Amino acid sequence: MTKNEYIESLIKADKIKHTVDKSINFQFQIGSKTLGEEKVLIAGPCSVESKDMIIDVSLKLKEIGVDALRGGAYKPCTYPVRKSVNGWKEGLQKEGLEYLLNAKDKSGLPIVTEVMDASKINLVSEYADIFQVGTRNFQNYTLLDELGKQDKPILLKRGTWGTLDEILGACERIIEGGNTKIAICLRGVVGMPSYRHIFPSTRWAPDLMMIPALKEFTNIPIIYDPSHATGYRNFVLPISKAAMALNVDGLIVECHPKPEKSISDPDQAITFNNLKKIKELFKN
Numbered sequence: 001m002t003k004n005e006y007i008e009s010l011i012k013a014d015k016i017k018h019t020v021d022k023s024i025n026f027q028f029q030i031g032s033k034t035l036g037e038e039k040v041l042i043a044g045p046c047s048v049e050s051k052d053m054i055i056d057v058s059l060k061l062k063e064i065g066v067d068a069l070r071g072g073a074y075k076p077c078t079y080p081v082r083k084s085v086n087g088w089k090e091g092l093q094k095e096g097l098e099y100l101l102n103a104k105d106k107s108g109l110p111i112v113t114e115v116m117d118a119s120k121i122n123l124v125s126e127y128a129d130i131f132q133v134g135t136r137n138f139q140n141y142t143l144l145d146e147l148g149k150q151d152k153p154i155l156l157k158r159g160t161w162g163t164l165d166e167i168l169g170a171c172e173r174i175i176e177g178g179n180t181k182i183a184i185c186l187r188g189v190v191g192m193p194s195y196r197h198i199f200p201s202t203r204w205a206p207d208l209m210m211i212p213a214l215k216e217f218t219n220i221p222i223i224y225d226p227s228h229a230t231g232y233r234n235f236v237l238p239i240s241k242a243a244m245a246l247n248v249d250g251l252i253v254e255c256h257p258k259p260e261k262s263i264s265d266p267d268q269a270i271t272f273n274n275l276k277k278i279k280e281l282f283k284n
Contacts, residue, residue, distance in 0.1 A: 007217060010165055018175040019168040019218050026220045028153045028181040030130070030250075031067045031110050035153075035183060036221045039282055040250035042112055043275055044070040046265040048096035049088060055099075057257065058107035060272055065279050068130065069109040070252055073097045074116045075264055076136055088263055097127040104129075112155060112252070118146040125152060135159050135187060135228075138170055148177020155223065155252075157185040160204060164213055171220060183221040185252060186210050188229030203231050206239050211246040221249040227268040233259060236270050237277055244281045253278060 010016045018024060027036035043061055048054045048071045058069050073096030081090050092099065100111045110129035115121055116137070124131065130153045137143055138159030147154050154174055158167055167184060174182055188204030206229040211222055224243035226236045240251055256262045259269035270278075 004216075007165060007168070010168075016165070016168050016172055018180075019171045019220060022219050024175075024180055024219070026180050026182055026218075028183075030153075031108075033067055035223075035249055036219070039244075039248075040067040040223070041279060041282060042066065042068040042070050042223070042250065042252040043255050044112075045072075045256045045262060046254050046269065047072045047075050047088065047263050048092055048099050049263055050086065051099045051102055053257070054103045055106050057255075058103035058109050060257075061255075061275075062107040062109055064272065064276055065282075066109065066275075067250075068112050069100070069103060069107065070112040070132070070254075071096070071100055071103075072264070073100060073113050073124075073127075074120070075114075076116060076134060077264075085263055094123065097124065101127045115143070115147075118143050121146055121150065125150065128152070130155055132185075133157055138162055139166070141173060144170060144173040145177060148174040148179045150179055151181075153181035153183065154179065155183050155185050157187050157225070158189070158207065158210070160188065160190045162189070164210070164217075167210075167214065168218065171218075183223050183249070184214060185223045185225055186229070187225035187227075188231075199232065204229055206230060206242075208239075208242055208246060211243065211248055215247070223250040223252050224248045225252045227252075227254040227265070227270075231265075231268050233268055233270045233274070236268065237274060240278050240281060251278065 043066045075091035112130040113128045114132040115124040132155045135157045189207045191205030226239040254269045255275045256269040262269045
């Protein structure tokens with residue numbers, strides 16, 4: 001059975017319905033742009049590290065022409081963080097949300113930030129313009145069901161294992177609750193073998209082929225994350241070019257004033273100058 005035949009069988013069994021209904025308008029506003037009609041660039045640090053830092057970053061991003069500010073107030077880590085760094089311990093949490101709101105007030109950029117579980121939806125909603133669902137929560141169905149009841153857009157990150165039908169299924173749960181403001185974020189997958197033949201430390205393999213695969217079945221906008229898909233700053237620009245060539249609807253990129261000093265994900269964060277090069281891709 002081919003992939004297409006398998007998806008068609010799920011449609012016939014009524015397991016996948018809304019995601020493949022191309023009469024549904026999944027578009028939503030990100031700042032002055034309509035995602036799905038216009039390509040958007042979302043950027044910012046992996047983590048909110050201080051009030052001054054995130055405000056300064058937001059003003060620089062506004063100058064570059066970025067459409068929305070991303071920043072983690074809640075930052076899930078694979079291993080326990082035993083010591084805080086200037087108050088940061090798996091994020092600054094509520095304080096980080098407040099700093100993001102300060103940055104929005106100064107720059108005018110809408111905020112994209114992660115919500116970790118259903119109990120935090122109301123709190124994060126007070127600050128965020130777009131809820132991000134991280135890869136670890138890709139199949140947190142309690143969270144997805146509750147987000148389906150919200151009126152704010154959802155950026156759903158693909159789980160590192162997620163198959164085509166699982167991506168559509170996760171979206172289906174959100175849409176089933178009535179929320180059609182949704183975008184799929186592709187961010188690299190576990191490779192077999194992974195890109196360890198290039199660098200032994202590479203965690204993920206870019207999932208570029210999933211862009212045309214999804215577009216074959218759904219009109220849900222697709223945002224590509226070249227930072228997590230590569231984990232290596234020198235690869236972010238070329239993989240961004242590849243994603244744009246495949247007609248992705250937007251990019252979400254990690255950048256930092258001093259990438260090597262980033263509290264989290266320093267190896268994949270890029271400079272503002274390199275972000276400007278990515279912004280140039282949007283002019284073509």
